[in-house]
Amino acid sequence: MPDNDAFDAEQEPVTRSFWSGTITFGLVSIPVALYAANRSNRVSLRMVSPQGTPLNRRYFTTRDDRELDADEIVRGYEIEKDRFVIADDDELERLAPERTRDIDLRQFVKVDEIDPMYFERAYYLTPAGQSTKAYRLLAQVMEETGRAGIATFVMRAREYLVAIMAENGILRAETLRFADELRTPETVGLPEPAEPSAAAVRTMDREIGKRLDDALDPRELEDDSAERLLKVVRAKERSGEGVVHVEERESDGESDIIDLMEILKRRLQGEQEEAAGTAADSSDEDDAPRPARKTAAKQATARKPAAKKTGATTATAKKTASTSATAKKTASKRTASKTVTSKKTASKTASKKPTAKKPASKRTASKRAA
Amino acid sequence: MAARAIWKASICFGAVDVPVKLYSAVQDRAVHFRLLDAKRHEPVKQHMVDSDTGTVVAPADIRRAYPTAEGDMVILGEEDLAGVVPEPSREIQVTRFVPPEEITHQWYDRPYFLGPDAQDEAYFALAAALRKRNVEGVARWTMRSKQYVGALRAEGDYLMLITLRHAGEVVPASALPAPTGRALDDREIAMAKQLVKAMEDPFDITQYHDEYRERVVELMEARAAGKVVKFPRAAIRKTDVSLADVLEQSLAATGETGKERKRA
Numbered sequence: 001m002p003d004n005d006a007f008d009a010e011q012e013p014v015t016r017s018f019w020s021g022t023i024t025f026g027l028v029s030i031p032v033a034l035y036a037a038n039r040s041n042r043v044s045l046r047m048v049s050p051q052g053t054p055l056n057r058r059y060f061t062t063r064d065d066r067e068l069d070a071d072e073i074v075r076g077y078e079i080e081k082d083r084f085v086i087a088d089d090d091e092l093e094r095l096a097p098e099r100t101r102d103i104d105l106r107q108f109v110k111v112d113e114i115d116p117m118y119f120e121r122a123y124y125l126t127p128a129g130q131s132t133k134a135y136r137l138l139a140q141v142m143e144e145t146g147r148a149g150i151a152t153f154v155m156r157a158r159e160y161l162v163a164i165m166a167e168n169g170i171l172r173a174e175t176l177r178f179a180d181e182l183r184t185p186e187t188v189g190l191p192e193p194a195e196p197s198a199a200a201v202r203t204m205d206r207e208i209g210k211r212l213d214d215a216l217d218p219r220e221l222e223d224d225s226a227e228r229l230l231k232v233v234r235a236k237e238r239s240g241e242g243v244v245h246v247e248e249r250e251s252d253g254e255s256d257i258i259d260l261m262e263i264l265k266r267r268l269q270g271e272q273e274e275a276a277g278t279a280a281d282s283s284d285e286d287d288a289p290r291p292a293r294k295t296a297a298k299q300a301t302a303r304k305p306a307a308k309k310t311g312a313t314t315a316t317a318k319k320t321a322s323t324s325a326t327a328k329k330t331a332s333k334r335t336a337s338k339t340v341t342s343k344k345t346a347s348k349t350a351s352k353k354p355t356a357k358k359p360a361s362k363r364t365a366s367k368r369a370a
Numbered sequence: 371m372a373a374r375a376i377w378k379a380s381i382c383f384g385a386v387d388v389p390v391k392l393y394s395a396v397q398d399r400a401v402h403f404r405l406l407d408a409k410r411h412e413p414v415k416q417h418m419v420d421s422d423t424g425t426v427v428a429p430a431d432i433r434r435a436y437p438t439a440e441g442d443m444v445i446l447g448e449e450d451l452a453g454v455v456p457e458p459s460r461e462i463q464v465t466r467f468v469p470p471e472e473i474t475h476q477w478y479d480r481p482y483f484l485g486p487d488a489q490d491e492a493y494f495a496l497a498a499a500l501r502k503r504n505v506e507g508v509a510r511w512t513m514r515s516k517q518y519v520g521a522l523r524a525e526g527d528y529l530m531l532i533t534l535r536h537a538g539e540v541v542p543a544s545a546l547p548a549p550t551g552r553a554l555d556d557r558e559i560a561m562a563k564q565l566v567k568a569m570e571d572p573f574d575i576t577q578y579h580d581e582y583r584e585r586v587v588e589l590m591e592a593r594a595a596g597k598v599v600k601f602p603r604a605a606i607r608k609t610d611v612s613l614a615d616v617l618e619q620s621l622a623a624t625g626e627t628g629k630e631r632k633r634a
Binding site: 025026027028037038039040043045046047048049050052053054055056057058059060061062063065067068071072073074075076077078079083084085086087091092095096100105106107108109110112113114115116117118119122126127131132133134135136137138139140141142144145147149150152154157158159161165168169170174176177178179180181182183185187188189190191193194195196197200201203204205207208209210211212213214215216217218219220221222223224225226228229232233236237242243244245246260261264265268269270 | 407408410412413415418435447451455456500503505516519537543554563570579582
C-alpha cells in the first residue's frame with residue numbers, strides 16, 4: 001500500500017463498462033457489463049510544469065535519448081538479465097481458450113466461508129441483454145440463500161478468480177486473490193504460536209470488552225488527508241495564488257467519478273451503453289495507428305502504483321483481439337535476437353495499459369461473444 | 371524464505387500496548403513485462419514532457435497541481451503539501467471492536483500479517499482474546515505519511531490487519547436501484563435454488579489456480595528455448611432456449627455428476 005504518493009493518482013475513467021461478457025449458471029447465460037464498484041476518493045493531483053502545463057509521460061531510447069512513438073515500443077519478458085522474449089499480444093490473447101472468457105459459475109459457497117484476506121476489488125455487474133430475467137433470478141436466489149458463486153475467467157491477459165455475490169438485487173463480482181498470492185504465517189516467518197497465560201488473555205479480553213460496539217461508525221472511514229488537501233486548494237483558489245488557467249482540458253476522470261453512481265443507476269434500470277463508435281471506442285484507440293502520444297502517457301500512469309496494481313502490468317498484454325485489423329509488420333528484425341519474435345504490436349501495447357481496470361472494448365467483447 | 375517487516379508499531383487501546391511488526395500478506399505473482407525499444411530490444415527510459423511544448427521537464431521542476439472543474443490548475447507548493455501530511459506515529463489505535471459481519475467485503479483493501487515484536491505473550495493473548503470474542507478491532511494508523519483505517523482480526527493464532535477503503539471509495543449497493551422486470555416465476559426460482567444447491571461445496575481456494583499466468587510463463591520460456599507453441603482452439607458457444615428449459619437441463623446435467631458432490 002505505501003506504494004505511491006497519496007494524491008498522485010491520475011485517474012482512470014470508471015464510468016464506462018470495461019468488460020462485457022457472460023455469466024453462465026448451469027446452462028443459463030446472463031449477459032452482463034462490468035463496472036468498478038470502488039472509486040478513488042483521493043483528491044488526485046496532476047504533474048505540471050512550473051507554469052502549470054500538464055505533463056505527459058513519454059518513452060525514450062536509453063542509448064541516444066530519442067523519443068519513441070507508441071508503435072516503436074514492444075513489451076519484453078525478461079528471461080535472464082538483459083535478455084528478453086518479445087511478448088506478442090495476439091499470442092497472449094490466444095492463450096485464453098474461449099470458454100475461459102465467460103464467468104462460468106463452477107461452485108457455490110457460503111459467503112462467510114471466504115476469508116476476508118482474499119478480497120481484492122469489487123465490480124458491479126449490470127444486465128446487458130434484452131431481458132433482465134435470468135439476472136434477477138440469479139441475484140434473488142443467491143441473496144436468499146446467502147451463497148456466492150465462484151468462477152475464474154480471463155480478461156485482458158489476466159485470469160481473475162471472482163466471487164459473484166448479490167446484494168439488494170444487484171450482482172457484484174469481488175475479485176479474489178489466488179491462494180499463491182498470499183503468504184502464510186509460515187512463509188512470512190512468524191514465530192511458533194506461544195500459549196499465552198490465561199491471565200494475559202483475560203486482561204486483553206477485559207480491555208476489548210470495554211470497547212465493544214455493535215456497528216462500524218462510517219465517520220471513521222473518512223479520508224481526513226483528502227479533506228485537508230481540498231481545504232488548502234480552496235484557500236488558494238480564493239486568493240488566486242498559484243492558479244493557472246489551462247486551455248486544454250483533458251477528461252482526467254474526476255467528473256467521471258462523480259458520475260459513476262449515476263451511470264450505474266441508468267445501467268441497472270436497463271439503459272444500455274451507446275453503440276460502438278462513440279466515446280468508449282474512440283478513447284480506446286485500438287486500431288488508430290498513431291494515438292501514440294497520449295496513450296503512451298496513460299500507460300505510464302498505470303504503471304506507477306505498481307506495487308498495488310500488479311495486474312496492470314500483465315493486463316497490458318491483451319486486448320489484441322480487436323487489433324487484428326492493424327498492420328502487423330513482419331519486421332526485418334527476426335535476426336536481431338534468437339528469442340525475439342517478429343510481430344510488432346507496439347501501438348497496441350502502449351495504448352493498452354490502463355485497460356487493466358478501465359474501459360475497454362466493446363469490440364473485443366462483441367467479438368468474443370460472436 | 372521469510373518476509374521482511376515493512377513497519378514497526380504498537381497496537382494501542384486502553385491499557386493495552388502490544389508491539390508488532392507489519393508484513394505484507396500479499397506476494398506479487400504477476401508476470402511482468404518491460405517496455406522495450408522495438409528496434410534494439412533495449413529497455414526504454416521515461417521522461418515527463420510538457421504537453422504544450424513537448425520538451426522534457428526535469429524531475430526537480432515538476433510541480434503538483436489540482437485540476438479544478440473550471441479547467442484551472444491550482445499549483446501546490448511543497449509547503450502546501452507538507453501541511454496536509456499527517457503527523458508520523460508508531461501507534462495503531464484501536465477505537466472499537468465490532469462483530470466481523472459489520473465490516474463487509476467491499477471495504478477490504480489489503481491484508482497484512484502482524485508479528486510479535488519482543489512481547490510474544492501479549493501478542494498471542496490479544497489474538498486469543500479476539501478469537502474467543504469473535505470480534506474485529508477498528509484500527510487507525512499513519513504509515514509513511516498516509517492515514518489508514520483497518521480491521522484488526524485474529525487469523526488462526528496470529529494477528530492480521532486488513533486495510534479498509536475510505537468512505538467515499540465504495541459505491542454501496544444500497545444506493546443503487548435493482549433491475550426491474552416482470553415477476554419471476556416460482557418454478558424457476560425453485561429450480562434455480564436447486565441448481566445452486568447442487569453446485570454447492572465448501573470453499574477451498576487452493577483448488578483454483580491462475581492457469582493463464584502459468585500459460586504465459588510457459589509460452590515465454592518456450593519461446594526463449596526456440597520451441598514452436600500451439601494454441602488451443604476456441605470453443606463454440608450454444609444459444610439459449612427458454613429459461614425454464616435451460617434450468618431443467620442444467621439440473622439434469624448436475625444430477626449426473628451429483629454423486630461426487632457433497633451435500634450442503
